[in-house]
Amino acid sequence: MTMLKINNLHASIDGKEILKGFTLTVNAGEVHAIMGPNGTGKSTLAAVLTGKDGYEVTQGTVEFDGKNLLELEPDERAQQGVFLAFQYPVEIPGVSNANFLKAAVNEIRKSKGQDNIAPNEFLKLMREKMELVEMSKDFISRSVNQGFSGGEKKRNEIFQMAMLDPKLAILDETDSGLDIDALRIVANGVNKLRTKDNAFVVITHYQRLLDYIVPDFVHVMYNGQIVKSGDKSLALELEEKGYDWVKELEIV
Amino acid sequence: MINELENILPSVKNDHQKASLQNAIAIGVPSMKHEEWKYTYYNKILQQGFTPAFVDDQQPSVEKEFIDEYAVSENRIVFVNGVFHNELSQFNSHPKINFWNSNNISESSTKDFLLELNNALATDGVFLEIGDHVVSEELIEIFYIHTNSSAIVNLRNKIKVGKNAQVKLAEYYINYDANPAYSNIVTEIEIAQDAIVELDKIQDAGNLFNITDNTFVKQDRNSVVTVNTFSLTGGITRNVLQFDVNGEHATANMNGLYLLENEEHVDNRTLVNHNVANCESHELYKGILGGKSTGVFNGKIIVKQPAQKTNAFQSNRNLLLSNDANIYTKPQLEIFADDVKCSHGATSSQIEDSELFYLQARGIGKEVARGLLVYAFAAEMVERVKNEKLRNKLQSRIAELLKIEL
Numbered sequence: 001m002t003m004l005k006i007n008n009l010h011a012s013i014d015g016k017e018i019l020k021g022f023t024l025t026v027n028a029g030e031v032h033a034i035m036g037p038n039g040t041g042k043s044t045l046a047a048v049l050t051g052k053d054g055y056e057v058t059q060g061t062v063e064f065d066g067k068n069l070l071e072l073e074p075d076e077r078a079q080q081g082v083f084l085a086f087q088y089p090v091e092i093p094g095v096s097n098a099n100f101l102k103a104a105v106n107e108i109r110k111s112k113g114q115d116n117i118a119p120n121e122f123l124k125l126m127r128e129k130m131e132l133v134e135m136s137k138d139f140i141s142r143s144v145n146q147g148f149s150g151g152e153k154k155r156n157e158i159f160q161m162a163m164l165d166p167k168l169a170i171l172d173e174t175d176s177g178l179d180i181d182a183l184r185i186v187a188n189g190v191n192k193l194r195t196k197d198n199a200f201v202v203i204t205h206y207q208r209l210l211d212y213i214v215p216d217f218v219h220v221m222y223n224g225q226i227v228k229s230g231d232k233s234l235a236l237e238l239e240e241k242g243y244d245w246v247k248e249l250e251i252v
Numbered sequence: 253m254i255n256e257l258e259n260i261l262p263s264v265k266n267d268h269q270k271a272s273l274q275n276a277i278a279i280g281v282p283s284m285k286h287e288e289w290k291y292t293y294y295n296k297i298l299q300q301g302f303t304p305a306f307v308d309d310q311q312p313s314v315e316k317e318f319i320d321e322y323a324v325s326e327n328r329i330v331f332v333n334g335v336f337h338n339e340l341s342q343f344n345s346h347p348k349i350n351f352w353n354s355n356n357i358s359e360s361s362t363k364d365f366l367l368e369l370n371n372a373l374a375t376d377g378v379f380l381e382i383g384d385h386v387v388s389e390e391l392i393e394i395f396y397i398h399t400n401s402s403a404i405v406n407l408r409n410k411i412k413v414g415k416n417a418q419v420k421l422a423e424y425y426i427n428y429d430a431n432p433a434y435s436n437i438v439t440e441i442e443i444a445q446d447a448i449v450e451l452d453k454i455q456d457a458g459n460l461f462n463i464t465d466n467t468f469v470k471q472d473r474n475s476v477v478t479v480n481t482f483s484l485t486g487g488i489t490r491n492v493l494q495f496d497v498n499g500e501h502a503t504a505n506m507n508g509l510y511l512l513e514n515e516e517h518v519d520n521r522t523l524v525n526h527n528v529a530n531c532e533s534h535e536l537y538k539g540i541l542g543g544k545s546t547g548v549f550n551g552k553i554i555v556k557q558p559a560q561k562t563n564a565f566q567s568n569r570n571l572l573l574s575n576d577a578n579i580y581t582k583p584q585l586e587i588f589a590d591d592v593k594c595s596h597g598a599t600s601s602q603i604e605d606s607e608l609f610y611l612q613a614r615g616i617g618k619e620v621a622r623g624l625l626v627y628a629f630a631a632e633m634v635e636r637v638k639n640e641k642l643r644n645k646l647q648s649r650i651a652e653l654l655k656i657e658l
Contacts, residue, residue: 050613078615090610094628099658104614
């Protein structure tokens with residue numbers, strides 16, 4: 001079943017066009033990897049899909065579950081089941097992880113006409129999902145991402161994803177700055193959350209993450225569009241040949 | 253105002269009061285021409301129809317249950333329209349805590365209109381004496397209730413804390429029936445050596461309640477004194493807080509949170525006199541300003557020549573939520589000693605877009621997201637209240653004012 005349908009997407013920031021005709025279809029149960037050199041528009045794609053301010057869509061459409069995603073507010077997109085694991089998670093001093101997630105869970109439930117989650121149920125859910133990414137107990141009361149190491153922040157993103165149980169998760173360079181142990185924890189978390197009903201778009205610069213999160217499709221992005229698609233072997237090919245090879249592809 | 257003061261002059265019997273009234277008349281009503289009153293228009297309070305007067309002793313009726321809503325302890329000292337209310341007050345007697353009510357006036361010759369006015373017209377006040385070595389586990393709560401009176405309520409409190417004693421106090425302003433109210437309160441606190449004291453000022457009596465408060469703290473060596481001022485709702489509020497750090501190795505903590513909406517106005521003035529060596533002062537005032545509100549912060553630290561090895565830190569941070577809100581902030585340091593560590597600073601900022609987007613990306617609506625971020629800014633100040641019940645109460649009250657659920 002088609003979940004996300006991006007067609008000929010053009011988007012710019014401060015008048016500069018970054019996405020130049022990006023097209024991609026993602027079905028439920030699939031994992032797509034998007035690779036490409038720096039400055040090619042990967043993070044812009046994530047920002048446009050989740051509704052960050054400052055980006056202007058000049059052409060093209062994005063449908064999510066048959067709805068026009070582009071006309072929704074960021075919180076409405078999240079309520080519909082779109083999740084972004086941030087490349088640079090934001091620190092929020094003063095808001096505990098528990099209060100933050102309780103607000104998120106309840107706002108999403110409210111959008112579906114459901115009552116607030118019962119406190120004991122919420123605590124149970126938190127404990128269960130914390131295990132998934134090996135979070136320590138004191139984490140519940142700590143402020144969101146404040147004083148977290150790079151690895152802890154990325155684990156927290158996956159933990160939040162587990163709590164909110166989205167249909168579509170976009171992982172924006174979740175592997176950057178992670179050592180191999182943290183990478184394994186993060187990847188395990190993602191793998192345990194994979195089902196036939198959800199989908200993942202994994203944005204990465206390096207092939208290594210894809211050893212752990214095995215994609216169904218690999219797309220190479222360059223200059224604001226996909227220049228080549230293939231299966232997981234494409235990632236290995238890229239690693240071997242480097243991105244200069246991709247730049248030539250575009251010229252062809 | 254001055255005419256009214258002249259009119260009541262003949263009826264004043266007490267010599268100290270008479271002298272103070274004459275001083276007040278000579279000084280005159282504060283105007284914005286005075287540097288100290290540059291951003292606060294005092295006449296705006298008087299224009300609401302308040303008059304200087306001795307309030308009569310007739311006690312208006314206020315139900316005991318009404319206080320129960322606000323109180324978190326069993327020690328309650330209640331004043332209604334500036335007069336001690338015996339039935340509403342209750343005090344768990346402790347052999348070494350002495351409490352009585354008195355107007356605590358004395359000879360006064362300041363250059364301050366409000367202090368002289370208070371000394372001239374104070375009808376009542378708390379006199380609280382905590383004996384040496386007394387540790388009072390329970391909070392002592394003081395209530396200033398106002399009900400339907402156009403008289404300026406003048407109360408004068410005196411609090412003495414003995415050697416090595418520990419006590420926590422809280423004061424609350426309450427508007428019983430939502431008529432305009434104005435209280436002008438002066439509190440003098442003397443802290444003996446090794447004592448640990450916390451005073452929480454809770455100003456949350458609604459937009460019709462105006463407050464001018466002067467609190468003077470003198471502390472002796474090794475003592476630790478914390479004053480937390482929460483200005484949550486109010487009309488025009490002016491808090492003057494002065495610390496005289498008179499004994500070595502003493503610590504003075506001053507914390508403030510002002511949460512302003514509409515046309516609310518809060519003016520916080522603090523002065524710390526570091527008179528002796530080896531002391532510390534820590535000051536953090538945080539403001540959240542929305543609507544057309546105005547905040548004023550003026551913090552002064554004076555490190556006298558003998559006060560070597562002083563550590564004095566002062567910070568004022570403001571979060572502006574609207575284009576029409578104003579903050580006037582002036583941190584000041586005057587240092588006459590040469591071996592000290594002092595810092596001061598002021599910031600004003602807005603909610604970060606990146607933080608807002610992060611919350612929205614998790615499904616949290618923009619309004620709730622804003623509320624959570626503002627709450628986060630305020631939360632640090634509430635953490636500084638040691639009494640758990642009061643802290644919880646403040647947390648839920650601030651969440652309520654910010655329209656968020658915790």
